Amino acid sequence: MVVQPNSPHPQTGCSALSGAPADYPCGSQDLGDGVFAWWQPNGSWGEANAGLVCGRGTSLLVDTLWDDRLAGAMLSAFAAPLHDAPLDTVLTTHRDGDHWWGNVAVPSSASIVATRSAAAEMAGEPPPSAMARLRRLAGLGTSLPGPIGRVGRYSRVMLAPFAFDGLTLRQPDETFEGHRAFDVGGRAVEALEVGPAHTEGDAVVHVPHAGVVFCGDVVFAGVTPVVWSGPVTNWIAALDRCLTLDADRFVPGHGPLAGRTEVGALRDYWIWLLEAGGAEHEAGRSPRQAARRLVATDGFGAFRHWQAPERLAINLVQLFRERDGLPPLPTTAANRLRLFRDVAELAALLER
Numbered sequence: 001m002v003v004q005p006n007s008p009h010p011q012t013g014c015s016a017l018s019g020a021p022a023d024y025p026c027g028s029q030d031l032g033d034g035v036f037a038w039w040q041p042n043g044s045w046g047e048a049n050a051g052l053v054c055g056r057g058t059s060l061l062v063d064t065l066w067d068d069r070l071a072g073a074m075l076s077a078f079a080a081p082l083h084d085a086p087l088d089t090v091l092t093t094h095r096d097g098d099h100w101w102g103n104v105a106v107p108s109s110a111s112i113v114a115t116r117s118a119a120a121e122m123a124g125e126p127p128p129s130a131m132a133r134l135r136r137l138a139g140l141g142t143s144l145p146g147p148i149g150r151v152g153r154y155s156r157v158m159l160a161p162f163a164f165d166g167l168t169l170r171q172p173d174e175t176f177e178g179h180r181a182f183d184v185g186g187r188a189v190e191a192l193e194v195g196p197a198h199t200e201g202d203a204v205v206h207v208p209h210a211g212v213v214f215c216g217d218v219v220f221a222g223v224t225p226v227v228w229s230g231p232v233t234n235w236i237a238a239l240d241r242c243l244t245l246d247a248d249r250f251v252p253g254h255g256p257l258a259g260r261t262e263v264g265a266l267r268d269y270w271i272w273l274l275e276a277g278g279a280e281h282e283a284g285r286s287p288r289q290a291a292r293r294l295v296a297t298d299g300f301g302a303f304r305h306w307q308a309p310e311r312l313a314i315n316l317v318q319l320f321r322e323r324d325g326l327p328p329l330p331t332t333a334a335n336r337l338r339l340f341r342d343v344a345e346l347a348a349l350l351e352r
């Protein structure tokens with residue numbers, strides 16, 4: 001991962017949170033009909049998007065980013081639409097901190113809603129203090145030789161832009177299963193549970209009058225996805241479900257605004273992984289061996305230019321567990337460390 005600190009992109013005028021030039025515009029975008037998106041280029045680790053739907057006298061926010069400082073900046077940028085349509089509901093698409101640790105920045109009168117599965121996962125996630133500790137450890141390890149130094153340097157870049165120290169969490173106030181309809185000041189909005197895919201409790205938010213879907217991490221656009229739960233076939237089914245909705249604009253959890261083509265490209269990635277990764281598993285190789293082989297294949301060429309292609313290392317671990325009839329890898333610190341050791345190793349190989 002090459003970072004050029006604070007170098008805005010000549011066209012977009014933005015820097016990514018990592019400090020790299022932004023490949024696409026950042027901040028708020030009016031999508032029309034009272035619908036807004038919030039973009040955080042370049043969609044890599046923690047650079048998550050969010051969205052807002054405003055109706056008469058009330059509004060619904062989709063996701064709140066990775067810390068209260070980022071969420072506060074987003075709410076300030078949305079001040080004009082929020083003035084006439086105060087926030088009533090926050091829909092959390094899934095359990096990953098980069099989509100809800102900013103919940104503390106929203107007014108306490110707003111109700112936080114997530115799927116029942118997501119709420120259970122959110123309650124069990126390691127807290128921000130653990131992430132702050134991990135970041136300090138990563139900083140200490142950066143000068144060490146070998147895999148420890150590599151994972152230290154990788155994690156330091158990944159965690160540097162975020163304010164975890166002293167951050168408190170706000171858990172959901174309400175949960176749902178299957179689907180939940182909202183009347184946002186006369187505008188119908190529907191949250192649909194489509195997990196398990198990226199995580200156990202994934203949901204997407206359909207805004208029919210604007211033809212928009214806020215996809216959370218069910219859609220990554222131009223960014224390599226990462227499967228924490230799966231099965232992969234269910235993620236493909238979730239994408240197919242998104243494509244059946246009356247919409248032509250898909251706000252991904254990470255990456256720029258997507259259309260049907262970009263959603264289809266993500267589907268292609270999973271089909272490729274099932275086939276190519278499945279063959280590696282069949283041949284008795286380890287996920288680590290498979291990753292090193294697959295990045296050298298023509299099939300991977302279509303996805304190599306996406307952000308964070310090294311996430312393939314995690315996707316193969318989860319796919320192989322699936323094939324072995326094992327549950328998703330538990331999210332313990334030791335497991336995460338092992339996964340990120342493989343990710344950092346693959347990143348170094350891809351940079352050569």
Ligand SMILES: [Zn+2]
Pocket residue numbers: 046048096098099217253254
């Ligand atoms: Zn995310």
